[in-house]
Amino acid sequence: MTARAGLAPYPSPEERDARLGALAAAGGGECLTIGTTHRGRPIRVARIPSTGAPRRGAGPPDRVLVCAGIHGLEYIGCVSALALLERLAAADGPLARLRERAEVWVIASLNPDGYARAWEIEGEGPLDDLRTNARGVDLNRNYPLPAPQRPVTFNLGGWRTGSAVPGNAFYRGAHPLSEPETAALAALHAEQRFAASANLHSTWGTLIPPLTPASAHQRAYRHLCRVFAASQSVARYKRLAWSSLDRFIGEQEDYQHHVLDAWALCIEHYPVWRELARHQDERVFWRFNPRAPERWIANDVPGIVAFLNAALDLGRPSRHAPNVLPPRL
Ligand SMILES: [Zn+2]
Structure with a gap:
């Protein structure tokens, strides 16, 4: 069996990048390289310009980000990001509204080395090989912690998430932004000051907002998750928030919300339990x-799309409450 047949209908790394480029052009935008991985692969982003008229004296349009593929094997996020890009080109309804008010930036794979590794070994192997970047770092544990939080390792059902130990599937890396992929995303944020970010993962069929003790922010995320779920037709995802299951462990959405003042949501596509029986004996x-x-x-x-539109309606998180955290949550 060839690798192509092995992971069909998902795209190869080359097909993924070709589609990203073609869809950026179809949407009147462009494809940019924002960094290079350890293995020399470009990290690419599509920028789709806003269709709205320039607002006199109001500066450039808002910008929103859709970021998929931080974990190498989570291809469903990648194809969802590409599908969103495809629909943007022929925008109507909520998509037209989004384009009118914001530039839309789409990263189909923030971890192209991890994506290529999963492709090469046909998705078979331990999670450590399929989730991390080429240096074995869980990129979604490699972001700066909001001050004054300190690094912790959190034992979640036997998984030591945010581990300081190389070789663990949840290894956080030598220091925050030690990896070219996370550093590239941080630099892009600094340049573009995204107002909101949808971070695409799998596989729990849930919506995970940042960890925050501010009741105004908790309320806002309850609203954003309700709006998201109300737009879903097959399965409405539940919000998973502010519980004993969460800590500050260097995740992207916590960094984006607390440090960058952007609304951020971790979207776990595809509730695996819906098809669990079929997958018990299959490859990871x-x-x-x-x-x-x-x-x-x-x-x-x-x-x-509903989440991004609703986030733009809210203005920045700092308009709702200051982000002041106690020493340890
Ligand atoms: Zn993930």
């Missing part, structure tokens, strides 16, 4: 990605 890859992604793309892309 098929526990993270549905065999037929179209149904989940149709379910989730409207939710992403």
Whole structure:
């Protein structure tokens, strides 16, 4: 069996990048390289310009980000990001509204080395090989912690998430932004000051907002998650928030909310329990990605668009409450 057949209907790394470029052009935008991985692969982003008229004296339009593929094997996020880009080109309804008010930036794979590794080994192997970047770092544990939080390792059902030990599937790296992928995303944020970010993962069928003790922010995220779920037609994802299951462990959405003042949501596509029986004996890859992604793309892309529109309606998080944290949550 060839690798191509092994992970079909998902795109190869080359097909993914070709589609990103073609869809950026179809949307009247461009494709930019924002960094280079340890293995020399470009990290690419599509920029789709706003269709709105320039606002006199109001500066450039808002910008929003859709960021997929921080974990190498979570291809469903990548194809959802590409599908959103495809629909933007022929925008109507909520997509037209989004384009009118904001530039939309789409990263289909923030971890192209991890994506290529999953492709090469046909999604078979331990999670450590499929989730991390080429240096074995869990990129979603490699972001700066909001002050004054200190690094912790959190034991979640036997998984030592945010581990300081190399070789763990949840290894946080030598220091925050030690990896070219996370450093590239931080630099892009500094340049573009995104107002909101949808971070695409799999496989729990949930929406995970940043950890925050501010009741105004908790209220806002409850609203954003409700708006997301109300746009879903097959399965409405539940919000998973502010519980004993969460800590500050260097995740992207906590960094974006607390440090960068952007609304951020971790979207876990595709509730695997819906097809669990089918996947019990399958490769790890098929526990993270549905065999037929179209149904989940149709379910989730409207939710992403609804979230981004609703986030733009709110203004920045700092308009609602200051982000002041106690020493340890
Ligand atoms: Zn993930």
